[in-house]
Amino acid sequence: MPKITFISADDQQYQVEAANGQTAMDAALDNMVPGIDGDCGGVAACGTCHVYADDQWLAKIGSATPGIEQDMLALTDNATACSRLACQITLGDEHDGLILRMPAAQH
Amino acid sequence: MRPTCIIIGASHAAAQLAPSLRQEGWEGDIIVIGDEAYVPYHRPPLSKAYLLGEKSADELLIRPQEIYSKHNIVFRLGTRVSAINRAEKTLTLHDGERLSYDKLAICTGARVRKVALPGSELQGVHYLRNIQDVDAIRQHTGEHKRAVIVGGGYIGLETAAVLKKLGMQVTVLEMAPRVLARVTAPEMSAFFQRVHRAEGVIIRTDAVVSGFAGEDRVTAVLCADGSRLPADLVVIGIGVIPNTELAADAGLAVANGITVDELARTSDPDIVAAGDCTSHPSKLYGRIRLESVPNASEQAKTAAATICGKNKPYDALPWFWSDQYDLKLQMAGLNQGYDQVVIRGDRDHSRSFAAFYLKNGQLIAADCVNRPQEFMLSKRLIASATTVDAAKLADDRLELKSFLTT
Ligand SMILES: Cc1cc2nc3c(=O)[nH]c(=O)nc-3n(C[C@H](O)[C@H](O)[C@H](O)COP(=O)(O)OP(=O)(O)OC[C@H]3O[C@@H](n4cnc5c(N)ncnc54)[C@H](O)[C@@H]3O)c2cc1C
Ligand code: FES
Numbered sequence: 001m002p003k004i005t006f007i008s009a010d011d012q013q014y015q016v017e018a019a020n021g022q023t024a025m026d027a028a029l030d031n032m033v034p035g036i037d038g039d040c041g042g043v044a045a046c047g048t049c050h051v052y053a054d055d056q057w058l059a060k061i062g063s064a065t066p067g068i069e070q071d072m073l074a075l076t077d078n079a080t081a082c083s084r085l086a087c088q089i090t091l092g093d094e095h096d097g098l099i100l101r102m103p104a105a106q107h
Numbered sequence: 108m109r110p111t112c113i114i115i116g117a118s119h120a121a122a123q124l125a126p127s128l129r130q131e132g133w134e135g136d137i138i139v140i141g142d143e144a145y146v147p148y149h150r151p152p153l154s155k156a157y158l159l160g161e162k163s164a165d166e167l168l169i170r171p172q173e174i175y176s177k178h179n180i181v182f183r184l185g186t187r188v189s190a191i192n193r194a195e196k197t198l199t200l201h202d203g204e205r206l207s208y209d210k211l212a213i214c215t216g217a218r219v220r221k222v223a224l225p226g227s228e229l230q231g232v233h234y235l236r237n238i239q240d241v242d243a244i245r246q247h248t249g250e251h252k253r254a255v256i257v258g259g260g261y262i263g264l265e266t267a268a269v270l271k272k273l274g275m276q277v278t279v280l281e282m283a284p285r286v287l288a289r290v291t292a293p294e295m296s297a298f299f300q301r302v303h304r305a306e307g308v309i310i311r312t313d314a315v316v317s318g319f320a321g322e323d324r325v326t327a328v329l330c331a332d333g334s335r336l337p338a339d340l341v342v343i344g345i346g347v348i349p350n351t352e353l354a355a356d357a358g359l360a361v362a363n364g365i366t367v368d369e370l371a372r373t374s375d376p377d378i379v380a381a382g383d384c385t386s387h388p389s390k391l392y393g394r395i396r397l398e399s400v401p402n403a404s405e406q407a408k409t410a411a412a413t414i415c416g417k418n419k420p421y422d423a424l425p426w427f428w429s430d431q432y433d434l435k436l437q438m439a440g441l442n443q444g445y446d447q448v449v450i451r452g453d454r455d456h457s458r459s460f461a462a463f464y465l466k467n468g469q470l471i472a473a474d475c476v477n478r479p480q481e482f483m484l485s486k487r488l489i490a491s492a493t494t495v496d497a498a499k500l501a502d503d504r505l506e507l508k509s510f511l512t513t
Pocket of ligand 2: 040042044087
């Protein structure tokens with residue numbers, strides 16, 4: 001049961017407890033974290049679950065996967081090399097303490 | 108007394124509206140009344156992963172019930188609202204019980220359009236809108252069995268793709284001269300017909316269904332031209348009708364959807380509405396009624412803000428997605444009134460291309476097949492009402508990013 005933290009663009013922190021095997025998008029939705037919409041239900045079609053991980057965490061969770069995730073992010077507003085789609089990050093115990101920052105808007 | 112906000116309908120719009128009320132600072136009670144047996148669930152997978160059996164009903168839930176309870180959001184499931192009494196600010200439930208509200212949100216969505224044809228009540232003839240429908244459909248699936256889909260819209264085509272994957276013999280009957288006629292250009296329709304045929308699905312256009320044959324279970328679909336198609340399962344997908352009767356009976360303005368403004372307000376200051384059941388103003392497209400999850404969620408956020416006395420106008424760009432076989436289709440904007448279609452990529456041989464819809468040289472919509480970058484680009488170009496160079500758009504070697512700087 002990893003604890004992860006979402007931080008909004010205006011520095012609000014939301015600590016949530018995720019279930020193993022859950023995606024970071026689902027963990028945010030389950031805990032009503034504002035700023036993650038997850039409109040497509042996690043099939044990497046909407047780009048409304050955009051988050052940033054710092055380099056240290058990126059090394060652990062990996063960069064955006066080639067194919068649809070990278071393609072979606074390529075033209076997302078404000079996307080950087082640290083961008084991920086939260087629905088493509090599957091959580092496990094090794095992610096306890098993970099910090100994900102959210103952009104100011106998902107649209 | 109703490110104020111009470113009641114939400115009618117427990118689906119995508121409600122699943123966003125209730126939490127957003129808390130986020131916007133609503134401290135009163137929140138009651139969500141829904142006539143289905145479930146807390147809100149993702150509807151799109153019904154004709155995709157759920158029909159295929161890849162997801163369970165539990166996995167469809169947008170979030171588990173406990174989360175709502177934790178935030179003091181109360182559900183009354185399996186309960187139908189039968190009237191809104193605006194003068195006394197109460198609701199009448201199907202069993203006669205009355206509930207008072209201070210603020211009301213109507214999120215009643217849409218229901219399937221039904222056919223009134225001989226035999227349409229036979230077992231094995233189904234529609235597809237909720238979990239129950241799919242559970243019933245799944246009773247009739249199986250390898251080598253015959254399925255007939257009535258209606259070549261997105262839901263019909265998704266269903267055809269899944270049933271084919273399940274090993275069934277699938278025929279799609281479409282009344283119009285082409286599938287997806289209402290929503291896409293002929294170029295897209297031709298593409299989808301090519302792919303479905305390549306996957307082994309039979310598509311018959313200009314096909315008018317006149318009835319269904321069978322003793323108590325359906326055994327065949329009858330067409331107006333006299334042909335008869337054997338069938339073990341029939342799925343009808345011919346569109347939806349917005350659930351506006353409650354609102355209309357209560358005297359709220361209704362015209363192809365409950366009429367709301369950009370703040371999701373109905374003609375009653377204490378009543379908002381969001382989702383498939385509403386028609387709302389759009390700067391780009393005029394007054395529109397949409398049937399999509401992003402619309403339900405975004406409008407619900409606006410509605411929640413309005414209830415809390417805040418001002419968050421809704422004017423998001425419409426978009427939609429569909430999955431069929433290995434095709435990921437993403438659509439941005441609405442193409443009504445287009446005067447030019449530009450194709451980028453090989454529509455005739457590959458499964459990856461985009462169709463851009465232009466009006467007076469301006470991009471107004473795009474249908475993207477396995478082209479997420481084109482989709483994301485289109486969302487931005489359409490929203491900013493950009494004039495584009497058709498020849499450049501059609502040039503698949505040109506970097507997409509270059510369109511953002513011009
Ligand atoms: C098979 C299928 C596939 C889809 N695929 C996609 C897709 O890929 N992408 C996409 O964006 N959209 C898709 N959609 C559309 C999307 O599901 C809808 O736009 C969305 O569900 C709208 O949400 P809503 O909350 O407005 O209304 P609805 O989901 O229609 O929910 C309204 C709820 O209110 C209940 N209700 C109505 N009247 C009353 C009453 N008087 N009392 C109590 N309860 C009441 C209804 O029973 C229903 O549960 C799909 C829909 C279907 C059916
Ligand atoms: S939830 Fe839609 S892209 Fe992640």
